[in-house]
Amino acid sequence: MSGGPITARPFDFPYDGRLDPARLALLVIDLQIDFVSADGYLARRGYDVTAVRAILPAVRSVIEAVRAVGGLVVYTRQGYRADLADMTPLRALAPPSAAGSRERACWCGARRVSRSCRSCRCCPAT
Numbered sequence: 001m002s003g004g005p006i007t008a009r010p011f012d013f014p015y016d017g018r019l020d021p022a023r024l025a026l027l028v029i030d031l032q033i034d035f036v037s038a039d040g041y042l043a044r045r046g047y048d049v050t051a052v053r054a055i056l057p058a059v060r061s062v063i064e065a066v067r068a069v070g071g072l073v074v075y076t077r078q079g080y081r082a083d084l085a086d087m088t089p090l091r092a093l094a095p096p097s098a099a100g101s102r103e104r105a106c107w108c109g110a111r112r113v114s115r116s117c118r119s120c121r122c123c124p125a126t
Contacts, residue, residue: 006065021070026062032077 006013013019034041036052043049063073080087 006062006069008062019069019071024066024069024071026066026071026073028059028063028073028075030076030078031056031059032079 006019032040036049036056037043038049038053040049066073084092
């Protein structure tokens, strides 16, 4: 099955206009609540997430275009098992939140973002 190109700037994809959905995948990386939400962890820590939020409509349109031609959309997210068994020793040494802060790193109060909590979910805007 072959579809048409995805309209984009500065050029359409793919260059030759042949799109094979069986070979097409879009990776949506780390667009999860804690990183992009106006009430997520980064925003609560004082970081301005306006620029990240500004890309969400464009990301959504690319997701819809890929789905429209039958491509695969894969979301990634950063988070750990509740027992932290999948956390590397080096990552475990990193402070769970900003230096000097007593605030926990996750919405649920945990020191690390667990894959099962709200913070780790992909942003509904995507």
